[in-house]
Amino acid sequence: MLNPFQKTRDQFSIISAMKKIAFFLFFFCILKTAFAATTVSGELATTIDLALRRYESFGFSGAILVAYKGKIILNNGYGLAIRDQDVAVTPSTAFAVASITKPFTAAAILKLEQHGKLKTTDPITKYFDTVPDDKTEITIHQLLTHTSGIPDLYAATGITDRTKAVQTILSSSLIAKPGEIFRYSNDGYNLLAAIIEITSGKKFAEFIRSELFLKAGMASSGFWGESNFLPATRVAHNYNMETDNGAPQSIQESWADKGSSDMITTVEDLYRWHLALTEQKIFPQQILDRMYFPYAKRDTDWYYGYGWHHIITPRGTRDFYHGGGDYPRGVTAEFHRYVDEDLVTISICNSMMDDAGLVAIPREIIKAVLFGGEYSLPPSGASVSDPSRYAGTYEISSGNTIRVTFEHAQLVARGEGQQAIGLLTGYKPELNADFEKLNQRVDSLLQNAQKNQFSEELTADQWKQFLDLHGAFQSFEILGTIPVTPGGISTTSVRLHFERGVETYRWVFNKGVFTQILSGTPYPVEAPLVSIQPDRFAAYRLFMKTGARLDFTKDGLAVKSDFGTSIAKRL
Numbered sequence: 001m002l003n004p005f006q007k008t009r010d011q012f013s014i015i016s017a018m019k020k021i022a023f024f025l026f027f028f029c030i031l032k033t034a035f036a037a038t039t040v041s042g043e044l045a046t047t048i049d050l051a052l053r054r055y056e057s058f059g060f061s062g063a064i065l066v067a068y069k070g071k072i073i074l075n076n077g078y079g080l081a082i083r084d085q086d087v088a089v090t091p092s093t094a095f096a097v098a099s100i101t102k103p104f105t106a107a108a109i110l111k112l113e114q115h116g117k118l119k120t121t122d123p124i125t126k127y128f129d130t131v132p133d134d135k136t137e138i139t140i141h142q143l144l145t146h147t148s149g150i151p152d153l154y155a156a157t158g159i160t161d162r163t164k165a166v167q168t169i170l171s172s173s174l175i176a177k178p179g180e181i182f183r184y185s186n187d188g189y190n191l192l193a194a195i196i197e198i199t200s201g202k203k204f205a206e207f208i209r210s211e212l213f214l215k216a217g218m219a220s221s222g223f224w225g226e227s228n229f230l231p232a233t234r235v236a237h238n239y240n241m242e243t244d245n246g247a248p249q250s251i252q253e254s255w256a257d258k259g260s261s262d263m264i265t266t267v268e269d270l271y272r273w274h275l276a277l278t279e280q281k282i283f284p285q286q287i288l289d290r291m292y293f294p295y296a297k298r299d300t301d302w303y304y305g306y307g308w309h310h311i312i313t314p315r316g317t318r319d320f321y322h323g324g325g326d327y328p329r330g331v332t333a334e335f336h337r338y339v340d341e342d343l344v345t346i347s348i349c350n351s352m353m354d355d356a357g358l359v360a361i362p363r364e365i366i367k368a369v370l371f372g373g374e375y376s377l378p379p380s381g382a383s384v385s386d387p388s389r390y391a392g393t394y395e396i397s398s399g400n401t402i403r404v405t406f407e408h409a410q411l412v413a414r415g416e417g418q419q420a421i422g423l424l425t426g427y428k429p430e431l432n433a434d435f436e437k438l439n440q441r442v443d444s445l446l447q448n449a450q451k452n453q454f455s456e457e458l459t460a461d462q463w464k465q466f467l468d469l470h471g472a473f474q475s476f477e478i479l480g481t482i483p484v485t486p487g488g489i490s491t492t493s494v495r496l497h498f499e500r501g502v503e504t505y506r507w508v509f510n511k512g513v514f515t516q517i518l519s520g521t522p523y524p525v526e527a528p529l530v531s532i533q534p535d536r537f538a539a540y541r542l543f544m545k546t547g548a549r550l551d552f553t554k555d556g557l558a559v560k561s562d563f564g565t566s567i568a569k570r571l
Contacts, residue, residue, distance in 0.1 A: 062349035098324030106307025165255030193259025216276035238330035243520030332357025394568035426546035426561030471499030493524035
């Protein structure tokens with residue numbers, strides 16, 4: 001089939017802006033009805049949908065919307081929004097979207113300028129008292145374009161008072177002179193949210209809702225800490241591996257996120273925002289041109305405007321884009337607006353594996369299907385009667401164990417010990433030496449901690465937090481190291497025994513460099529299993545694109561992967 005996106009440069013048609021609130025409400029009612037159903041229309045959408053269904057069987061979860069020439073061709077949900085309640089993701093599921101908040105913050109600034117309340121050329125001294133001398137020349141334009149020199153520190157974490165948050169952010173040392181270079185800064189967008197409140201006289205969320213959400217028909221959008229704007233089952237929880245980090249409405253409001261990353265929305269509402277912009281329901285074309293203008297260069301063919309990345313694609317077309325990621329909470333999202341090709345793709349995912357967000361999966365598939373290229377597929381499944389009969393604990397020759405459970409209508413294999421991890425993940429045996437070194441490295445950290453010897457990979461403060469939470473330390477077991485991505489992210493899991501219980505922590509490394517400590521997943525590897533024929537199941541690693549074959553017998557289990565082959569007896 002001819003790929004319509006490889007040579008097409010269709011332009012969006014321009015529709016005159018609606019001006020009356022009654023008209024906006026009418027527009028909202030139409031959109032609410034039009035987006036109600038799941039949509040999979042045409043060969044391209046079907047190809048994407050079938051590929052994502054395969055990944056869904058191995059743990060992918062999220063919502064995807066693809067629209068071409070003003071028509072939605074794919075609008076579907078995959079996996080679970082709330083695992084312990086078996087609540088499925090649907091097209092109307094709301095998610096945290098992290099930095100996709102920024103286009104709305106930028107639009108709010110432009111709306112205030114349109115109303116004559118401010119100018120993007122204004123220095124921040126017009127809105128904030130006691131601005132340090134090195135920051136007096138910073139302008140709103142520079143905050144919008146990440147060229148202010150304000151560092152990206154999340155300096156206002158835990159601060160709920162606006163004045164204190166502003167003072168804390170402005171007390172940070174600049175990383176460059178204002179206007180000199182592009183350096184992405186969430187803190188800069190926190191300052192923009194403060195300016196919005198000061199100039200509008202309204203709370204940030206209130207202004208966004210009345211001036212932007214309402215006019216775009218975005219009735220399913222809100223912000224962290226707003227517990228009642230949607231029913232609880234409409235909002236996806238955030239997961240990292242098996243850790244449930246809860247729903248975004250329950251996240252405590254903080255100025256470290258306001259204006260930069262605290263929005264909750266749906267793929268459908270984001271598409272409504274796209275329509276409202278392109279049809280000039282929010283701004284006339286003159287202001288839209290300023291919003292998208294490539295003011296600041298980030299990389300080759302990659303610029304930043306007012307709240308939007310401006311990317312020149314390999315096809316020579318423009319992609320007005322923003323993504324979002326909340327690491328390690330579990331949020332990753334991408335909003336692509338290929339304006340010259342009249343194409344929109346929106347992906348929001350509510351799970352990640354350590355530092356790796358699952359939005360990379362639909363990104364690879366969608367780009368390959370729409371623009372040409374290759375993508376990987378996990379094994380396809382077949383139905384099997386009573387798979388729960390395979391549940392049990394299996395022991396391999398090294399003494400490592402593989403525990404198979406039946407949950408959410410699917411078998412899941414979990415392993416501990418380096419051999420069990422290797423068999424289930426299917427990594428190449430030559431990586432084993434590197435992983436054993438990481439195991440020993442974390443072992444040494446814990447041995448040293450008991451002697452009050454600490455480092456940046458386990459600080460005295462972190463150790464004190466462990467003890468404060470769980471009581472006196474007793475012992476530990478290294479459970480093994482797993483590869484997370486081909487790019488070098490790996491995780492070493494440790495089971496720690498304390499006076500008040502047992503906890504599992506994960507040391508995350510990127511190409512051998514320590515990044516963070518995470519908690520909450522009791523086993524180092526969790527592998528959903530898909531039946532491929534009677535008594536035979538497949539495991540598949542979403543990022544590594546490796547897997548294993550598990551053959552169940554009367555007395556045990558045979559596991560085969562690139563790592564090797566082993567027979568496990570049933571305990």
